[in-house]
Amino acid sequence: MKKAYMGVDIGSISTKGIIIDEDNKILASEYIWTEGDPIGAVKRLISILKGQFNEKKYKVVGVGTTGSARKLIGVILGANIVKNEITAHAIGTLSLYPDVHTIFEIGGQDSKIIIIDHGIVTDYAMNTLCAAGTGSFLSSQSKRLGLEVEEFGEMALKSKNPTNIAARCTVFAESDLVHKVQIGHKKEDIIAGLCKAVVNNYLNNVGKGKKISAPIVFQGGVSKNVGVIKAFEEATGEKIIVDPNSHLMGALGVAILSKKAPEVSFDFNIEDVTFETKGIECKGCANNCERICVYKDGKLIDAWGNKCDKGAIKVKAGV
Amino acid sequence: MSKVKVNFPRFGSYNVAVRHIIVNGLGVDYVDAPPITKKTLEIGAKYSPDFVCTPFKYQLGGYIEAIEAGANTLIQVGGACRLNYYGELHEQILKDLGYEVRFVNMANADFSKPLTFYEEFKKIKPSVNLKKITSAVLLAVKMVEVIDKVEDYIRENVGFEVVNGSFEKLHKEFLEDLKEVNDKKELNLIAKLYMSKLKRVETNKPKNPLRVGIVGEYYTIMDEYSNHYMEKELAKKGIIIERWMNVSNSIFHNYVKEIKQSIKNYAKYDMGATSMYTIKKALDYAKDNFDGIIHVKSFGCTPEIDTMPVLERISEDYKIPIIYFSFDTQTSDVGINTRIEAFYDMIMMRKEKKIK
Structure with missing residues (x-):
């Protein structure tokens, strides 16, 4: 039996999973929508991965989780490593592009930039205050224009004269867009302008003050949009590399990291297990910490969210 | 009344x-x-x-x-x-x-x-009574110095305590006992007692641990609630934390002239409040080969915003990573912890590479 490693990246918008062998070869992978239900999404994901995976030949001995629900899903899957998405993306990308200098990542709700020097992360930034320039902004605007977000990129490429759209903030961008549609700008020009706005917003906020140099790898859901890729190439004057699996880099990274952690024995059959979370407010003081308790088939398996020991919820050993 | x-x-x-x-x-x-x-x-x-x-x-x-x-x-x-x-x-x-x-x-x-x-x-x-208030103020100054000395020691060691919570427990007891102090003699006794208690706490420090310096705005850097218990988060990862910024250093042992002289290549004019100290200490940590620097401020703190371009230059000149945190009224720790974690991974990987 050969060893295999699973990585799961649970973002606010999409959930990504990957299984690799010892040589990082992809054995199974999937990309689905989170739909506000990380536990349900992961259950679906695991059963899809199971269908693609040869359980007779391989055994999953490492499970890593990353993304904003990494802690919760890490508990549910019994992960042997839980890693933040910055490190996971860097490790995943480096495994395919060892020379990479700059990673642009634009996801559904957040975006990051990672600067790498000789295989080591030297600088990074993440948007924290603002959702402008992320995937969900593009998809809401495509709906407004009566388009599927998937058609967006191709349409942008048709434009010869992109419309200028305010890039500072989605609120400004949106009203600017509406006005320009109404005074008669062409749809493809508006769309190309939006792609440019996203890129400018990204470079001015997340990329501000960072040393951007080639090779540049672009990933995250928005990297599938050729209009944004083109806008990035124009803005940086460099070629932008987009891997066919660019949406899986975080999952890949954390799968690779799980190789180094103590081995576990992963069981695919979690479909019938019920996982529940309950928020319990601590009444110990006026801080009212919201503690999250995770139950597996009705039994408490983990809890967090308390600021001090007074609010600690003890999980009975052996559960 | x-x-x-x-x-x-x-x-x-x-x-x-x-x-x-x-x-x-x-x-x-x-x-x-x-x-x-x-x-x-x-x-x-x-x-x-x-x-x-x-x-x-x-x-x-x-x-x-x-x-x-x-x-x-x-x-x-x-x-x-x-x-x-x-x-x-x-x-x-x-x-x-x-x-x-x-x-x-x-x-x-x-x-x-x-x-x-x-x-x-x-x-x-x-x-x-002028005499009474003067002597109380003078003793309070000494108290502050003792508090700072105790906390400096804790910051340096708390990440390596063998029994979880040993330092925090002593710290609490120390502050309680400090309330009972009436004169210099009693203060010296308490200071001595707790320094020796602290030194007896069992720690397990590796040979070459990570060292991080914290700089930034006065209140946010010193109030652990405001900075989301950042020092505790870092300590949990086994990091030595140095923070020069405290009341003794910034008010009682203030040496503004020397500071201005030593940072003149980076900043010519005083940008107010803690800005000069921030630049000076970031430069010191960089020169002293710290593994990283963390800059904290409250959202919209103008003097500290002004220091950021200078810190970026120091980061570039000395190849030292600096991460910036701005705090407002948000109460979720998730985003903050993600960035601290990534910062830790980054400085750890750099260190491993250097050792190789």
């Missing part, structure tokens, strides 16, 4: 020293605000201008909670930034809300004329 009960905003561990001045120097009661919680911030934010810096909101919330706990006389201090206007605005807001309290604003006093502070103390207690 009924019996005087004084409150001073919560600030790091220093309230015990303020308490000494009030109780032993003035001979009136002192009321501590309850520990800062989400509710403190909620009340503070509700009655504060939206764009004021975050410490203002914490302190306003704290004043209101202290009033509810019985305080009727509030003290505020001045400083070299918007802090200088805090008192005036706090007083006005509390008055508008209908609280009947006496507000004593030390921003009216002048550091170069110590007697002007005496005039302010007189407002709390007209019969204040």
